[in-house]
């Protein structure tokens with residue numbers, strides 16, 4: 001607890017926010033500290049979270065709330081590294097495997113990437129679940145192992161340890177079951193407390209907008225991006241945000257092993273054009289933020305050096321980058337019901353289908369299937385012919401097909417002779 005945090009009373013703090021008052025610095029410091037210690041009960045914190053969702057917090061309150069969450073745990077320090085650091089955070093989307101090619105690519109350009117990632121919950125996939133499809137790969141590293149790998153390889157993707165922003169860990173789990181995830185002040189402080197505590201020098205936020213994202217409207221995505229950029233900048237982290245489209249899923253796959261394969265295809269110089277475009281756009285921002293804007297990441301993809309870093313990064317965490325990836329036991333092909341142009345492919349429908357096939361989990365402790373997921377054989381704008389494969393569904397359990405097929409119903413449009421206006425992937429930049 002900070003020195004000026006006086007003892008307060010949970011009901012007093014809840015009532016203040018319920019009645020639309022600003023919380024004082026000392027009320028915020030006290031409530032976060034007392035909640036982390038267990039002196040404020042879950043039902044009291046969930047009531048406060050709902051009052052914040054309904055009545056908001058101003059910039060000062062969000063900034064103080066973030067600082068208090070950082071102060072609840074340890075801060076990492078990468079200042080001993082011989083190169084600058086940059087990280088990326090995505091607010092989560094369907095088929096979003098960008099971290100996998102991006103981290104080794106940026107490291108190949110001379111900037112170290114300390115990526116603390118999470119597991120998937122709900123319809124969006126988790127980076128650690130994807131990497132765990134690689135035989136032998138382990139997500140848990142000690143701080144010392146992480147620092148050593150950052151120096152020797154330049155890129156680490158691993159699980160965030162328990163010591164980082166423990167207040168957020170507790171609060172996020174509570175928000176998840178109390179209908180309070182969607183509050184912009186709580187999302188912004190949750191993400192930024194972890195990224196600031198992680199100690200990266202530069203940060204690029206990929207704020208997703210569209211049907212498959214937390215933020216369904218451009219206005220709310222922009223507000224979230226502006227709030228997070230201000231928090232990062234105030235904390236001395238060079239922070240920018242890209243607002244990117246998540247109405248359509250990224251690439252051609254949503255799952256675990258199949259997304260690893262698509263990422264390896266990108267590192268080998270191929271892969272879907274949208275995945276390559278977004279990877280390069282985020283890499284350029286990370287390099288510029290770390291003072292290496294003179295390096296063109298496209299060169300490092302083309303010359304194979306990003307692939308070299310990928311293999312070293314996987315091996316350093318006991319994975320075998322050359323081993324065959326797991327495959328699902330069962331597959332089911334959905335044929336195009338008509339000929340025409342695919343004019344819409346809904347990210348939420350695809351994400352739900354992948355989740356129902358076993359690629360994601362309903363509860364934190366559930367296992368995921370490495371081989372499960374959805375492959376789509378056309379992207380919006382492509383011409384399709386009646387009867388051609390449109391989706392391939394993959395799972396180990398045949399009984400899962402029925403519900404996955406139901407979630408794809410109404411999730412796409414094929415229109416005859418229609419012209420198609422492509423949405424750009426990068427919609428805007430904040431920062």
Ligand code: URA
Nearest residue numbers: 172186187188190191
């Ligand atoms: N991701 C986080 O880490 N926190 C949130 O509140 C939402 C998404």
